[in-house]
Amino acid sequence: xxxxxxxxxxxxxxxxxxxxxxxxxxxxxxxxxxxxxxxxxxxxxxxxxxxxxxxxxxxxxxxxxxxxxxxxxxxxxxxxxxxxxxxxxxxxxxxxxxxxxxxxxxxxxxxxxxxxxxxxxxxxxxxxxxxxxxxxxxxxxxxxxxxxxxxxxxxxxxxxxxxxxxxxxxxxxxxxxxxxxxxxxxxxxxxxxxxxxxxxxxxxxxxxxxxxxxxxxxxxxxxxxxxxxxxxxxxxxxxxxxxxxxxxxxxxxxxxxxxxxxxxxxxxxxxxxx
Numbered sequence: 001x002x003x004x005x006x007x008x009x010x011x012x013x014x015x016x017x018x019x020x021x022x023x024x025x026x027x028x029x030x031x032x033x034x035x036x037x038x039x040x041x042x043x044x045x046x047x048x049x050x051x052x053x054x055x056x057x058x059x060x061x062x063x064x065x066x067x068x069x070x071x072x073x074x075x076x077x078x079x080x081x082x083x084x085x086x087x088x089x090x091x092x093x094x095x096x097x098x099x100x101x102x103x104x105x106x107x108x109x110x111x112x113x114x115x116x117x118x119x120x121x122x123x124x125x126x127x128x129x130x131x132x133x134x135x136x137x138x139x140x141x142x143x144x145x146x147x148x149x150x151x152x153x154x155x156x157x158x159x160x161x162x163x164x165x166x167x168x169x170x171x172x173x174x175x176x177x178x179x180x181x182x183x184x185x186x187x188x189x190x191x192x193x194x195x196x197x198x199x200x201x202x203x204x205x206x207x208x209x210x211x212x213x214x215x216x217x218x219x220x221x222x223x224x225x226x227x228x229x230x231x232x233x234x235x236x237x238x239x240x241x242x243x244x245x246x247x248x249x250x251x252x253x254x255x256x257x258x259x260x261x262x263x264x265x266x267x268x269x270x271x272x273x274x
Contacts, residue, residue, distance in 0.1 A: 013123070013138060015069065020091075020113045020125040021136060023065035027058040027095055027111045028129035035129075036105050052103055055079050058095035062113060066091050078221045090116045092247070094221035098197035112199040114224025116247075124225030126203045135203045135229055143206050143232040152235040152256035153208035158266070161189045161211035161259050164201040168217045176216045181270045188266055198252075202226025205254050206233040212255035212263045214240060220247040227254065236260045240267055 031054055059079050066075060074085030077093040091113065096102060098109030107130040115123040126135040135150075137143040143150050155161050163185060167178050186192050193210065195201055198218055204210040206229035215222075227237045227245055238244065240251040242264045255263055 013141075016115055016123045017125075017136065017138060019065060019069045020115065020123060021134065023062040024111045024113050024125045024127040025134070026065065027061045028127045030054075030061055031058055031096060031102070031109065031111070032129040035102065035107065052096070052099060054102065055096045055099055058111065059093060062093050062095055062111075066093075076220060078219060088118055092116065092220050092224040094199060094219070097199035097222060098195075101196045106196070108195050108197055108200060110197055110199040110203070112221060112225045114221075114228065116224070121224060121228045124228035126199055126225050126229065128200060128203070133203075135206065135225075137206075137225070137229040137232040139228065139232070141232070143229045145207055150207045150233050152205060152230065152233050153211050154258070155211040155256060156258050158189050158212070158259045158262040162209075163189050163192045163263070164195065164204060164210045164213040165192055166194050166196060166198055166201065166215055168215075176271075178216050180274070181214070181216070181267055184270050185263075185266055188262075198222040199226055202252075202254055203229055205235055205256070206230045208233075208256070212253070212259050214251075214253045214263065214267060216240060216251050218250045218252060220250060223247070223250045223252050227252070230254050238264070240264075242268075 034054055056079050059077050063075055063077060072086045073089040073091060074087060075083040075091045094112040096109060097112055102109045111127045113125045114121060122139045124137045133145060135145050165182055182192055198215055199222060201213045203226055205213050230237050235255060236257040237254045240253050253264055
């Protein structure tokens with residue numbers, strides 16, 4: 001009887017992964033086909049928080065793919081918000097992370113799809129359409145990039161690390177604009193990169209391209225897949241304060257694990273000096 005349950009569990013997991021991969025690739029193809037068209041954009045409550053018709057089009061593709069296979073699952077999508085469904089399964093979707101880059105024709109943007117099962121991150125897919133790079137993670141089964149296993153970097157200390165960060169979408173009103181943290185950390189590592197996509201920044205930590213990444217304020221769709229990628233690649237993910245990652249109001253500090261304590265200490269030092 002136990003062997004039957006194992007086979008069934010595996011087939012369900014395969015179905016989740018297949019749907020997420022297919023949806024991410026289709027949304028990415030849609031975005032790539034229209035890249036460079038300089039789409040019209042709107043502001044979402046802040047001059048620096050943009051949304052385009054491409055965000056909505058990519059999201060519609062992803063939601064339709066999930067609904068076609070799992071019509072009873074809940075979906076939390078950046079543009080459409082919470083879509084009803086069974087609480088046991090919740091898909092967390094960012095159809096276009098890096099909208100400002102995309103709107104300006106800067107080719108750094110990504111698609112992110114995460115899946116929670118009973119409140120636990122179980123699967124995550126990040127797709128970079130510009131580089132045709134597909135990152136996939138399944139809880140307990142590791143992380144891959146285009147089918148090959150990936151691991152976080154072996155960088156032993158922050159002084160020789162490359163870090164990533166970005167700024168809040170509502171930076172004009174944000175209580176923590178991240179400028180002081182960025183300035184302080186620039187002098188404690190090789191450099192800090194701001195690529196304009198948290199999704200690709202977190203995937204870069206999982207792939208060992210960045211040694212650490214932090215952001216003060218994000219949405220669940222920004223971190224769900226990336227957090228699982230990093231954990232499954234052997235890294236560490238916490239909030240900026242060092243506590244557990246809270247998907248309901250996420251801040252994030254993620255790293256290869258080896259520089260995590262130094263990174264958190266530096267961020268705490270800056271926060272205490274305010």
